[in-house]
Amino acid sequence: MTQHNPSAFMDQLIGRLDHGLRSTFVRPASNRPSPAQAMKVDPMDQLPHLRDRSAALMRVNHVGEVCAQALYQGQALTSRSVDVRNKMNEAAEEEVDHLNWCYDRIEQLDGHTSYLNPVWYFGSFALGVGAGLAGDKWSLGFLAETERQVVEHLESHLELLPEEDKVSRAVVEQMAIDEAKHAEMAIENGAAELPALIKTGMKFTAKIMTTLSERI
Numbered sequence: 001m002t003q004h005n006p007s008a009f010m011d012q013l014i015g016r017l018d019h020g021l022r023s024t025f026v027r028p029a030s031n032r033p034s035p036a037q038a039m040k041v042d043p044m045d046q047l048p049h050l051r052d053r054s055a056a057l058m059r060v061n062h063v064g065e066v067c068a069q070a071l072y073q074g075q076a077l078t079s080r081s082v083d084v085r086n087k088m089n090e091a092a093e094e095e096v097d098h099l100n101w102c103y104d105r106i107e108q109l110d111g112h113t114s115y116l117n118p119v120w121y122f123g124s125f126a127l128g129v130g131a132g133l134a135g136d137k138w139s140l141g142f143l144a145e146t147e148r149q150v151v152e153h154l155e156s157h158l159e160l161l162p163e164e165d166k167v168s169r170a171v172v173e174q175m176a177i178d179e180a181k182h183a184e185m186a187i188e189n190g191a192a193e194l195p196a197l198i199k200t201g202m203k204f205t206a207k208i209m210t211t212l213s214e215r216i
Contacts, residue, residue, distance in 0.1 A: 034101045034105075034170075036170040062102035069099065071124050072095065076128075078131075080136055115216050149202060
């Protein structure tokens with residue numbers, strides 16, 4: 001296990017933090033094209049009064065993906081199982097696509113990513129490390145519950161995004177599909193059901209994060 005080799009652990013820690021900084025401050029490369037790539041016309045170009053609203057919502061979604069990257073990286077770092085670690089890394093790679101899509105959409109809407117992204121990243125990374133240290137079944141349980149709540153959040157954004165914003169909606173719809181698959185993966189690999197108090201705390205923390213990132 002990585003934890004038994006301090007030098008290897010530090011190398012991995014530095015590597016994952018470097019990955020996080022690049023994910024936070026630099027547009028990541030995407031393995032998959034945007035779900036909205038085929039749309040030749042963006043109706044929002046003719047609706048400037050709706051652009052700020054969409055940009056704010058997509059900024060929140062981008063923050064969610066920054067946090068997801070951090071959680072997966074932290075959990076993979078402290079996982080006791082090579083199989084679980086590999087699955088965390090695979091899921092993290094898929095989240096990179098989401099980061100790219102959100103970044104692109106925010107730019108298209110003349111918006112900006114959250115200025116608090118470093119705070120969100122390092123806080124989530126610490127949570128991921130803690131979840132991994134608690135053991136794989138609890139780490140997977142944390143992942144499953146996180147993704148369930150993310151899907152709920154994305155579905156709420158589909159109600160909040162302007163109907164005219166077909167591009168953002170296509171991106172959010174695909175993200176919701178992917179996140180649901182990540183939750184299923186965690187459950188299939190032995191995720192433990194988290195206590196209700198922890199679930200409530202996660203929702204409260206997420207509410208603070210989304211409220212701040214929508215504005216800052």
